[in-house]
Amino acid sequence: MKCVVVNGTEQKGCTYNLKEIFLDELKPRQLTEFYLPKDAPNYCTGCKLCFVKSETLCPHYQKVEPIWQAMLEADLIIFAYPVYVLRAPGHVKSLLDHLGVHWFAHRPDPRMFNKTAVIITQSIGAPNKEAQKDVKTCLNWLGVSRVKKIGFGMMEGVIWNEISEARRAKFERKIRKFARQFHDLTPANRSLKTKFIFQMCKMMQTLLSKKTPEGQELSPDLQHWIDNGWVVRK
Template sequence: MNIAVINGTKIKGITYHMKEMFLEHLRKDNQITEFYPNDIPPFCEGCKSCFLRGEEKCPHIVSKAPIWQAILNADLVVFAYPVYALRAPASIKSLLDHICVHWMVHRPDPRIFIKTAVIITNSVGAPNGSAQKDVKTSLTWMGMSNIFTCGAGMMGDIFWNDISDKHVKMLDTKTRKLARKVADIKPRQHKSLKVALLFFICKLMHKGVLKTEETPSLDNQHYIDNGWISAKK
């Protein structure tokens, strides 16, 4: 399978090693493409060109396109990042801002509906749920139904070189379990109830907005082209 990995930090700390422990179980026979913060587009400039004029008009399309393409080519998408200020770090949020044009309220790509994602996080002690939710929310709104999370509170360990054996073992157990869950994943056949419901509401919304438009917006044209709504008003 193809695996796309988005790393939220470039340092080879606990996040890096956690992600490596996970990938160790999947390296054989799988193609892995990784991205680091230096590959991630700079902060969104707020021009709204992606929504209104087309994604190719984004001023950061050169750095954004390879990541989005790798996500579309992947069977499994991996996000690995530390918790910063109780949330996902800015590197990850910057990518999420750039790809939210593919949320179901805008122009979802049906190839996303069948994919699986894992979110790997760690913190010095805080719960990881809110930081994982930043990515999970985005992926759900893009129409992904299979999303697994794996978080670890390091209870004071902040440097990989000083980490206790007990904590290495804990990370090994968690990442091994996670790898087992996704090692043989197949493309998702049906949307989860939550994604199906959100998509249904989006279709209704687009249908309603289309009635008010002389020329369909890019979002509505995308819904029409995919046969999700009818061009007739």
């Protein structure tokens, strides 16, 4: 199994240790890891060149492209990050902003449609759900139907080695059990939700196609939908 991990922290702390246990259980054949903020693109400037021309013109293309390519090649996409002020860390959101061009609303890549993704988060004690939401929403809009989540509350502290052995053993049991469901990974079926979003975007592109007169240059988005055979230009 090929895995890519987007680590939302460079600290070798709680997030890192939980993710390492997950990988130890999974034993992927091939592993590519990115560590944010080091490997994160700078904030999106809002230039919109990705949408109106090409993502290769993004000022942060050099940072985004290796992560995107690794996601396309992976069987399992893993996001592992701590909860910051009840949400995902800003550098994780900054990466997600740059992936907008590959959302259903723009130029989705069919290689994403049968993938599985995992979100691993932890906090001191705050609920993890809202922090997982941004990443889950982004993955669904990128076409990933199967997104599994697991969250932890450290409770005893935020320094991994200072957490009691009993509690760390409990975390280990929980994440190993969670990881075991990915041992025999099969391509995910497309969910009703992703099918619905795809159909809505297809309708939108079909309408745009009808409104674009013959001979006028097509938007990169519409051209992409035509090239993939999803919109037929009459």
